[in-house]
Amino acid sequence: MDIPRIFNIMESAHRIHNPLTPEKFATLGAALRLESGARVLDLGSGSGEMLCTWARDHGVIGIGVDMSQLFSEQARLRAEELGVADQVKFIHDDAAGYVSEGKVDVAACVGATWIGGGFTGTIELLARSLRSGGIVLIGEPYWRQLPPTEDIAKGCLANAISDFLVLPRLVASFGLLGYDVVEMVLANQDSWDRYEAAKWLTMRRWLEANPEDELAQEVQSKLTSEPERHAAYTREYLGWGVFALMPRLCLKQG
Incomplete structure (x- = not known):
């Protein structure tokens, strides 16, 4: 079980496998007001940077699940x-389900x-692990500006403009x-x-070390x-963000 090898190659030097920086993950951890001992489940945990740094900085405990064998091993390392191996555990497995x-x-x-199958199904999956009063975190792309053509959407690696929403509509969809x-x-x-x-230098260094590899032409x-x-x-x-969600309260009328 693994992700396609090309992704392991391109992102082998990444600690974070999405467009957030360490500073933004620190901002997110502080914004969530995480308490020591809080339990975190991270599906698609990559190289474990979010879970590991939050364990160090906030004292959280938790589990990360990721399909990449390389990234899972990097997370354990x-x-x-960071001295938090007794607080976090990383499982090499399919996070779906x-x-x-x-x-x-x-x-x-x-x-x-x-x-x-998209953020709706993923929220439903995460909710099955969530305690009452807990927080769901979803990282999702959105259009910074709506592409004028389908070809531009495909240039953003989307299949179609309809793959993503503009930010106000994405936020409204959670409601x-x-x-x-x-x-x-x-x-x-x-x-x-x-x-x-960061992928580009990684690919160049990999090509220098592996010019005869079967994926060399694809990487080039x-x-x-x-x-x-x-x-x-x-x-x-293309924009991208992490959104913190809580199930809406059922308030009494009147």
Whole structure:
């Protein structure tokens, strides 16, 4: 079980596999007012940076689940590096359908909502692990500006314009699902650069070390095309954010 090898290659040097920076994850942790001992479930946990740094900075405990064997091992090493290996556990598994044995204070899927067929299904999945009064975290793209053509949407690696919403509609959609949006931290163009541009040097170094590999031509093709694609499309049109949601209260009328 693993993600396609090309992604392991391109993001092998990443600690964060989405367009948030360490500073923005720190902002998010502080904004959620995390308490020591809070239980966190992170589906699609990547290399574990969010869970590990929150364990160090806020004393949370938790479990991360990710399909990438490489990223899961990097997460375990990061936990040891930060001295939090007794607080967090990382499982190499398919996060789709994963439900924690005990209820958690924060149930997160930050950038892998494909596990539930989109953010609606992923929220439903996370809710199965959430305690009463807990917080769901969803990381999701949105259009910074609506692409004028379908070709531009495809340049952002979407299948169609309809794949994503503009930010106000995305926020409103969480309300339609019965959730209050209680916080959000958004990527910006600089943090998109840090996510995308960091892949390019990784690919170049990998090609230097593996010129005969069966994926060498594919990696070279991406290294040739990705800088221009990102500058023309992703950077200009695509936003990304983490949204904190709580189930809406049933208040008495009158």
